[in-house]
Amino acid sequence: MTPAPEVDHPAAWLNVDGAVGVLRLDRPPLNVLDRAAQAALRLAAERAATDERVRAVVVYGGPTVFSAGADIKEMAAMTHAEMVGHAAVLQAAFDAVAAIPKPVVAAINGPALGGGCELALTADARICGSEARLGLPEVLLGVIPGAGGTQRLPRLIGPARAKELIFSGRQVGAKEALEIGLVDQVVPTDQVLDSALRWARRFETGPALALHAAKTAIDAGLATDLAAGLAIERSVFAGLFGTQDRTSGMQGFITEGPGRARFTGR
Template identity: 80%
Template sequence: MTNAAAVGHAPVWLAIDGAVGILRLDRPPLNVLNRATQASLRQAAEQAAADERVRAVVVHGGPTAFSAGADIKEMAAMTHAEMVGHASVLQAAFDAVAAIPKPVVAAINGPALGGGCELALTADVRICGTEARLGLPEILLGVIPGAGGTQRLPRLIGPSKAKDLIFTGRQVDADEALRLGLVDQVTPSDLVLDTALEWARRFEKGPALALHAAKTAVDQGLATDLAAGLAIERTVFAGLFGTQDRLIGMRRFADSGPGHASFTGR
């Protein structure tokens, strides 16, 4: 594994493991997301997006905590005017992870609360340990989620379930998170990172342009109505027919044996 982080200790750094980039939150003990950590997260996400060696990304907070959320002491000292200016900066850090044009999986141990849960929501897939706890408790502080929680959570689990979690601020354990669809897999805590890496490594030699197109179609389609989503799909689908990936993939499929004119070979 090679560390591609900037010189010196960064609260979020990128490590390269084969073709997998690991965005590692490293602000112990709970990976609290202060402004410096948010800036570091954005930088590391943009680095992972641009690095051609990276075909998939794992977001990981270590063995004991994914992230307990924003730095409340820092936020409590901010004025209304300061937060008006900072809110877009806050969302930009999380948007940078969501915008990575490669498959992204969140490997969640321990608490993923507030901003930590919102960070997990930016991933394409979420794998958590049996001791994980997830939630958006901002309402208990007299505010609401401000890094995408009110938008990404309803799109993931539906508005009624999302409102229950957002309105009450309650936390859910791994089993309930799985039932709600908030996470996709629960595994023993000591296997979370290995399981996430195994998922990510499936894309090491995959068609990068097609994966990017698929992610674009799904994510942009969810933000609009069906007709507009289908138009997005048509555009990215047709665009792939001008790529070498498509030529190679279809030629390989056609050459794989007689009768392979379709996926069933019929």
């Protein structure tokens, strides 16, 4: 894919392909997420969130690697005081991807390790190639995951499995990743991007506001208890009744049957 005119940084950029935004990591050979790449990632994610053309997002590292994680040489040179400040910046880049109010899928080829795995965890779904490897090896460097791994992984695969992976630092292949729920689909390596684009294009003409609301209710609810989560759901549910999409969806169902409404995102 050719970068769209709105490219701001070569390390990570957004290409709008129809109604799908491809958030592309492009820092060969391993898509290492140094500070410049983190800033570019955040900018591209914020652009994907606000671009009205984009209805779904694919996060893609390329045909051979998703991301091998942080720049260890850069981190090794940081003092404790420097990392205290940088940790918030690091998490902000990943949080920006997680906060995209649209369906997001990670398309994973090759290694997705450390920060690369944490980036994949920010997506709503993960499709990986048969040769992919995922893991959080930070403990082997004397640290822990610092971009959301200790929080997002247990919520995805359960605390016991997450602790085993984080404590051991071991990597898992595609088959095991699918078995434990770390990824949602495994496809041949040369089909990863196409499969992710098919996943995203299901939402090109869908009810954008309802999808946003569903993602908000789920993600916000996971961060609290059931009673608070139900209150969030009630509020978000009721809010949709002031939108044109709700009017179109319900009227389309009444007059033409399910799946016939045209949604505007208003």
